[in-house]
Amino acid sequence: MNRIRRPADLQPQEFGLVPSGTPLSGAAATDVFRQMLRIRRVEERIGERYSEQQMRCPTHLCIGHEAPPAAVCAHLRSKDLVFSNHRSHGHYLAKGADLGGMIAELYGRATGCADGKGGSQHLIDLDAGFMGSAPILASTISVGVGAAWAASLDGRDEVSAIFFGDGATEEGTFHEAMNYAAVATLPVVFICENNLYSVHSEMDIRQPPRPVAALGPAHGMPASVVDGNDAEAVWQAAGTAVARAIAGEGPSLIECVTYRWREHCGPNEDLNLGYRSKDEFGDWQADDPVERSRRAGLSAGWLDANAIAFMEAEISAEIDAAFDHAIQSPFPETGELATHIFPAAQ
Amino acid sequence: MNRIRRPADLQPQEFGLVPSGTPLSGAAATDVFRQMLRIRRVEERIGERYSEQQMRCPTHLCIGHEAPPAAVCAHLRSKDLVFSNHRSHGHYLAKGADLGGMIAELYGRATGCADGKGGSQHLIDLDAGFMGSAPILASTISVGVGAAWAASLDGRDEVSAIFFGDGATEEGTFHEAMNYAAVATLPVVFICENNLYSVHSEMDIRQPPRPVAALGPAHGMPASVVDGNDAEAVWQAAGTAVARAIAGEGPSLIECVTYRWREHCGPNEDLNLGYRSKDEFGDWQADDPVERSRRAGLSAGWLDANAIAFMEAEISAEIDAAFDHAIQSPFPETGELATHIFPAAQ
Amino acid sequence: MTDRQLKYFQAIHEATDLALGWDGDVLLMGLGVPGPTGIFGTTKGLQEKHGATRVIDMPSSENAMTGVALGAATRGKRPIMVHMRVDFAVLSLEPIVNQAAKWHYMYGGRMRAPLVIRMIIGRGWGQGPQHSQSLQAWFAHVPGLKVVMPSRPYDAKGMLLAAVQDDAPVIILEHRWLYNLEGPVPDGMYAAPLEGAAVLREGTDVTLAACSYMVIEAMRAAETLAGVGVSAEVVDLRSVAPLDMATLGASVAKTGRLVAADTGHAECGVSAEIVAAVSERCFASLKAAPRRIALPPIPSPTTPALADLYYPGAREIAVAALATLGRDDHVPDDPLPEGRQWRDTPDPSFTGPY
Amino acid sequence: MTDRQLKYFQAIHEATDLALGWDGDVLLMGLGVPGPTGIFGTTKGLQEKHGATRVIDMPSSENAMTGVALGAATRGKRPIMVHMRVDFAVLSLEPIVNQAAKWHYMYGGRMRAPLVIRMIIGRGWGQGPQHSQSLQAWFAHVPGLKVVMPSRPYDAKGMLLAAVQDDAPVIILEHRWLYNLEGPVPDGMYAAPLEGAAVLREGTDVTLAACSYMVIEAMRAAETLAGVGVSAEVVDLRSVAPLDMATLGASVAKTGRLVAADTGHAECGVSAEIVAAVSERCFASLKAAPRRIALPPIPSPTTPALADLYYPGAREIAVAALATLGRDDHVPDDPLPEGRQWRDTPDPSFTGPY
Numbered sequence A, B: 001m002n003r004i005r006r007p008a009d010l011q012p013q014e015f016g017l018v019p020s021g022t023p024l025s026g027a028a029a030t031d032v033f034r035q036m037l038r039i040r041r042v043e044e045r046i047g048e049r050y051s052e053q054q055m056r057c058p059t060h061l062c063i064g065h066e067a068p069p070a071a072v073c074a075h076l077r078s079k080d081l082v083f084s085n086h087r088s089h090g091h092y093l094a095k096g097a098d099l100g101g102m103i104a105e106l107y108g109r110a111t112g113c114a115d116g117k118g119g120s121q122h123l124i125d126l127d128a129g130f131m132g133s134a135p136i137l138a139s140t141i142s143v144g145v146g147a148a149w150a151a152s153l154d155g156r157d158e159v160s161a162i163f164f165g166d167g168a169t170e171e172g173t174f175h176e177a178m179n180y181a182a183v184a185t186l187p188v189v190f191i192c193e194n195n196l197y198s199v200h201s202e203m204d205i206r207q208p209p210r211p212v213a214a215l216g217p218a219h220g221m222p223a224s225v226v227d228g229n230d231a232e233a234v235w236q237a238a239g240t241a242v243a244r245a246i247a248g249e250g251p252s253l254i255e256c257v258t259y260r261w262r263e264h265c266g267p268n269e270d271l272n273l274g275y276r277s278k279d280e281f282g283d284w285q286a287d288d289p290v291e292r293s294r295r296a297g298l299s300a301g302w303l304d305a306n307a308i309a310f311m312e313a314e315i316s317a318e319i320d321a322a323f324d325h326a327i328q329s330p331f332p333e334t335g336e337l338a339t340h341i342f343p344a345a346q
Numbered sequence C, D: 001m002t003d004r005q006l007k008y009f010q011a012i013h014e015a016t017d018l019a020l021g022w023d024g025d026v027l028l029m030g031l032g033v034p035g036p037t038g039i040f041g042t043t044k045g046l047q048e049k050h051g052a053t054r055v056i057d058m059p060s061s062e063n064a065m066t067g068v069a070l071g072a073a074t075r076g077k078r079p080i081m082v083h084m085r086v087d088f089a090v091l092s093l094e095p096i097v098n099q100a101a102k103w104h105y106m107y108g109g110r111m112r113a114p115l116v117i118r119m120i121i122g123r124g125w126g127q128g129p130q131h132s133q134s135l136q137a138w139f140a141h142v143p144g145l146k147v148v149m150p151s152r153p154y155d156a157k158g159m160l161l162a163a164v165q166d167d168a169p170v171i172i173l174e175h176r177w178l179y180n181l182e183g184p185v186p187d188g189m190y191a192a193p194l195e196g197a198a199v200l201r202e203g204t205d206v207t208l209a210a211c212s213y214m215v216i217e218a219m220r221a222a223e224t225l226a227g228v229g230v231s232a233e234v235v236d237l238r239s240v241a242p243l244d245m246a247t248l249g250a251s252v253a254k255t256g257r258l259v260a261a262d263t264g265h266a267e268c269g270v271s272a273e274i275v276a277a278v279s280e281r282c283f284a285s286l287k288a289a290p291r292r293i294a295l296p297p298i299p300s301p302t303t304p305a306l307a308d309l310y311y312p313g314a315r316e317i318a319v320a321a322l323a324t325l326g327r328d329d330h331v332p333d334d335p336l337p338e339g340r341q342w343r344d345t346p347d348p349s350f351t352g353p354y
């Protein structure tokens, strides 16, 4: 296999996971597009305001990664569960979690989704089925498998969708968790957002030349590599994977090849660092998942300029409100420091 | 894939690792047979004398597992390195490590290969290239990879052969180590002795229905499943794997399906425990690797009754001497307790 | 108190059986849990009784399976995970310490992880450097974990039942040498609190504060001391996180002298915490330098010839206690039982390999 | 002493560069080591200079890569492994603690594992519960490891050079907030011993024993104390395993009072070890109860509003020192620098995200 360095290098490949085949069109397509656009705008706004130094926590923006969260979560029901990593904003928003709680959390306010105790790296919204994000690589993967185990024990029809990056697949616990999900035939969808980098390190020094998806069959589950900037491709793979989970057929692995536009952590672009070329970056920006979806919608007719303008207006109003809410919210009281160390008896 | 429960269930399968094709015959075959016979007799003697309660350490006998150590190590040069796990006696002996030092170690004597500080679970003989065994599952695997890394850095022609069980492949560190061996194209041969059990637990609850060898390609290296009771099959797979390592072509994985005859830890048989049936056990005993090799040798003519009788006599004399040496050796002095906590400057 | 006698391992078995019966959300998992030997008898037969979905064996994936247990706990399950040795659980520290211990706090109280993890401390018959570590200090160092070390069958049962009902992650460390010791155990459900030390023997001259198997050694030491006219008070810590400073403080206020005995190493260990906490808070009560009895800073040797020198016991505790009284009486080691060459087993019934 | 000034991170960089030049067997490895930011500048440019075979990036496989480093060390290499956060190294405890720490002993002295592992303690800018743990106590608890925490650029360089030349596994914990502090650093090779504390300020009334970043806070506290007529002696532990009891004992013999300050938690922590060891061995010298200044038993909160309350500093050390003298003077917190709302950065140059 040749390493993927540019969009053109990508060869989608199936390891037993076949796309649903259902075209992404109509309302479903519009919703996915809108979610992608919304994630993009939220991240852009955070990027704009981060330098004000009021969001005082490590923040990993997912601009460029919008398709996997939007297209996978489009298949999830509110009762389904999402587990996430450090680059979690898109997963949180796509699962329908509360934007206001997220922005307030980044601002360290008492109204944050984790009372300000977690910050960007520890988002949660249980009502929305967003079970939590954590920045220790791969650490939430086994937790998501455990939640699926609980569901299957109770005969609850509930899917665990677990998002992680390519770097996380280098952690042993990822393999242990995949193995157990297969052994116990659990309703899990593993989604790897392969953006070619782990911080500034490219694949060559981290993994042998084989798709991450090749690990699926080795761990007893079907998998596929898809174009992670093609919302429809992700949507069709996820359709099959979620259906398998619901049908009790066990876990699947989807590798979505995509690209991070901003610096690994923080609001800025990082071409100055030189670990990736302007040229490479340009090719991926030209492959913009939001733009691709917009063009698809316009040509297929499930989108038009007015609809988009209306979405933009709605979204920016929602974002304005979320930031206002956050900035007007109080910081946690002194007493909060020592609360919630141990759960009170219920 | 059907689970392997009986010898007849085994279907050898190649995942890119082809057997050398060279028949195992003549002196090479005799040496492998003799080593297997020697390992068998040593383990039997330990089993006989363990109940005297003078070997006061957890001891994992490898009766039934003789082919992989003997047939793999037959390809190794004294400069090559072996890393091992809790069931290490066969690996230690096949690599040419000192029997006297091993028995004295089991007896906790000052003349033991680790001064009595290690016991059966921590054998070592650096002169023989036996780099050490340790009982924490899978823990020596990455260490063996690191030794191969050092060799490749120094351009030393040196192969690391790493032995472990099927249970060890469930540990994340095994996957991390495989991944790195492939990334760095290191001269490593991974040998999995799949005896169908981890202590008393069968495969079904531990791994999905796929051969352990399927993990090879997923981690970027060729692999194969072979009949681990067929010395020639192991020998031919190892021939290719060692040659690849020496040629700088990188790591390989060999899954050797075999069977443990005695209890997981200790000297006795354990059919009374009921986790495996008398019937199953009988089938595997009938598949005795030592006996199969003996028969092959007699029919092919590279063995005859006299030669065997002579080997038996030599081996039993060697074993007598080793036990006498151990029993006559002193225990470590009091002062030994606090020596070797930190290395003295050299 | 009841006069019903159970061995420590039987008390754990009974507690687990009751817990599984008490609440359908309780799960039992671990390598070899359903196996024929059932974790030294503590889980034997429970799969047959409570079913293969709730009592499960697992792959040797200590890290991820702990995460799996955590995940199940976040969805209302109450898993009990068992490790045959503390040394194996070292592979699961990331999910225990970075995750389970912190989830309730870091998510602003929204997450609960009622998780119980049993770890067995190995000793004897050449367990050696990698099968006999006693790392309770690591867990006691981490906020968000409750860490208990029952020394008596009564607590082995009652604290496990309390742990299963607690919504915090609870680490239970069980010393292998306690498994065959007998004590009174009421039948049926009861909870022994996860906090609070117990005064097992009253005394006026010196406080012997010990946990787990060292409580047995401390009681023996108290006997020896009584023989030479020293009245020792034995405090069984029961919980090492949190420590019961009220009980410790009251005892030291009475005796003015302290010997802290732990099954682990001294440096940054539980014995250090006891001595530090007492010195900080009860300094005025102390009449003499407090002392620690713990493992020397040496990996555990395998040969019985060195292991016998490695482990401190009743004799060392008694000597330390006398030293706090300015005495240096010679304390003989208790003689080896008839026909035994080594002290590397708790009793002759223990003939290895484990 | 030289008047050549380097920042802490520059001293580490210089030491690593020298070590790589000194011996071809020295290797440098870690996630992001060759990257453009080079582990906060400490490894920047070293791959270009010393080659891609000796200075390597690695997969995020902390456990196995530590085993790989150990394996290379057993074959004559002298690897330096770097973790950007202590929290990540939690995944590598099995090879560090079960293996590297014990191999020399458990193989009867036949194995040597000259391994250096650098771990950075995070703090500030919302590092939060999983990026700011300070777990030196865990390592200090384990026989076979040397555990050092340099507080000054001189030691950051000299102790790293000494560690690379030592045949034992050495854990170096570096506090992120020390990285931009300047101090005198001689150029060229020199070794600062891995053992032994340093008296950074002499005093007669109270001993402030601190490690790593808490040494900076202790020095500030000593200033404050001088202002109210208290003469504090500041002891920089430098090494937390082994502890230099000779220096600590001599200081406490002089002052009779002790405040132990650590960057980690108190329970079973380094501050517990200091207080316990001093109480055990220098009891007669102590005129007042010793005190600990350490993190409260709470996971680290992310919001600056709580993080500012979470971390003790010079003020808390001074208050504790005064308490050992029976005084309860009000000690004001040092005012926030012009235009800063929070104390969650060491200096304004530190603007996150890390």
Ligand SMILES: Cc1ncc(C[n+]2csc(CCOP(=O)(O)OP(=O)(O)O)c2C)c(N)n1
Binding pocket: A086, A087, A135, A136, A137, A164, A165, A166, A167, A168, A169, A193, A195, A197, A198, A199, A260, A264, D031, D060, D062, D084, D088, D091
């Ligand atoms: C166990 C662990 N090791 C290292 C890190 C530091 N780290 C944070 S994010 C990251 C890169 C992860 O790459 P990937 O999984 O591909 O996600 P991406 O950032 O590319 O979306 C690393 C190495 C960590 N958080 N946890």
Ligand SMILES: Cc1ncc(C[n+]2csc(CCOP(=O)(O)OP(=O)(O)O)c2C)c(N)n1
Binding pocket: B086, B087, B135, B136, B137, B164, B165, B166, B167, B168, B169, B193, B195, B197, B198, B199, B264, C031, C060, C062, C084, C088, C091
């Ligand atoms: C990390 C760890 N977990 C659990 C154990 C306990 N244990 C010792 S041997 C063993 C079975 C290993 O099975 P396998 O790897 O197949 O080797 P086998 O004994 O079958 O030869 C287990 C679970 C251990 N030693 N280390």
Ligand SMILES: [Mg+2]
Binding pocket: A165, A166, A167, A193, A194, A195, A196, A197, A198, A199
């Ligand atoms: Mg990535």
Ligand SMILES: [Mg+2]
Binding pocket: B165, B166, B167, B193, B194, B195, B196, B197, B198, B199
């Ligand atoms: Mg096996």
